[in-house]
Amino acid sequence: MGKNQTASVAKKNLSLQAKKRKKPSSEPNINQKNSPSLKAHPANVQTHPFVKKLADNEKSVRDNALKSLNVFLQTSKEIPSFELLKLWRALFYSVWLCDRPLTQQALTDDLANILIKIHSINFSTFLDAFWVIMAREWEGLDRYRLDKFYLLIRRYFAASLRRLKNQNWDDDWTDDFLKLMEHIPLNLDNIKVPNGIRFHIFDIFLDEFERVMKEDDISFTKGIKSKRTKKGIDEEDRLEIDNVPEYHTVNSDNEEESDDENSDDEDSESSDSEDEGWVEETEEEKSQKEKKKMDEQQREQIEREKEWVVIAKKIKENNVPLKKLLKPLESLATQSQYRLIRKAAQEVLDDERLIVWGVNKSSTLKEADSEEEFTGWN
Numbered sequence: 400m401g402k403n404q405t406a407s408v409a410k411k412n413l414s415l416q417a418k419k420r421k422k423p424s425s426e427p428n429i430n431q432k433n434s435p436s437l438k439a440h441p442a443n444v445q446t447h448p449f450v451k452k453l454a455d456n457e458k459s460v461r462d463n464a465l466k467s468l469n470v471f472l473q474t475s476k477e478i479p480s481f482e483l484l485k486l487w488r489a490l491f492y493s494v495w496l497c498d499r500p501l502t503q504q505a506l507t508d509d510l511a512n513i514l515i516k517i518h519s520i521n522f523s524t525f526l527d528a529f530w531v532i533m534a535r536e537w538e539g540l541d542r543y544r545l546d547k548f549y550l551l552i553r554r555y556f557a558a559s560l561r562r563l564k565n566q567n568w569d570d571d572w573t574d575d576f577l578k579l580m581e582h583i584p585l586n587l588d589n590i591k592v593p594n595g596i597r598f599h600i601f602d603i604f605l606d607e608f609e610r611v612m613k614e615d616d617i618s619f620t621k622g623i624k625s626k627r628t629k630k631g632i633d634e635e636d637r638l639e640i641d642n643v644p645e646y647h648t649v650n651s652d653n654e655e656e657s658d659d660e661n662s663d664d665e666d667s668e669s670s671d672s673e674d675e676g677w678v679e680e681t682e683e684e685k686s687q688k689e690k691k692k693m694d695e696q697q698r699e700q701i702e703r704e705k706e707w708v709v710i711a712k713k714i715k716e717n718n719v720p721l722k723k724l725l726k727p728l729e730s731l732a733t734q735s736q737y738r739l740i741r742k743a744a745q746e747v748l749d750d751e752r753l754i755v756w757g758v759n760k761s762s763t764l765k766e767a768d769s770e771e772e773f774t775g776w777n
Contacts, residue, residue, distance in 0.1 A: 494510070514561075594740065725753075
């Protein structure tokens, strides 16, 4: 067989193989192989012109990019899920690019604020795309970028609760939200969902719920802006300058050595004087310090419990379906195949705040109920 015939046979085989391949499903799939890790191929996700601008250190550039994004997402037309998946890969890259701490915080706040403004027709699809991309790209994150994505998840979980609050905890909205949570972050069966996301949701669940319930009934935009410095990125630059270590200059090696010797002498003299003036604390002084510390802790606990009581009233007045929101955690606590996940989910359900908020009974009430139910020894 000649070279030309061999090449034609090879082309036919390749075309047959291509025809046999299945078309990709329109449903979001966190295990798709055509989605390379951002760590390996960050340039492949630059599908939107405002991606790099969202991560820019200049506030004016970020604001213009964010404005374009909000205009795009506030449309009343339904956006296909695959388009939102592509968009979230791009937004993931913008966070991946973002380096400075205050810029990271501003960007995550701005991205979370989208959930408050996005049209209701695209809310669930957009939020689901967020979780799908988080799960798909999570394993590609290095330890230097992990914290800012933890922050992004925290902001998005809180923003989701704020949107439910703005919708007066509507049953349909709550059901859709729970479906999204059970799809990715609190999924029971899919072992491909990273446990790092699950455990982070366990850590923040009640804290962010409490934070949202404490907030006044004002727009999320105003709440976020009030926390930021008016100087914006300039404040961040100032902080970085403050953290730069000071270096002294010397004219010669002898001067540097003499400075070191003088500093050593001063250190030794100060340590000697400290040793001479040091007096061991008496048992009474130690007990007083411990008592003072315990009193402060008790006062803080009393203040926290007062806040919990206020939240309990809000939960009752606004018919907040907290028990319903906790159902995915209950499923994980009882049905997960992993002991650590069951234990972590149960720890959230055993939180003392849930007693004050009317979800759980206190241990004394449980004991009383068990005694009333017992019918033996008659």
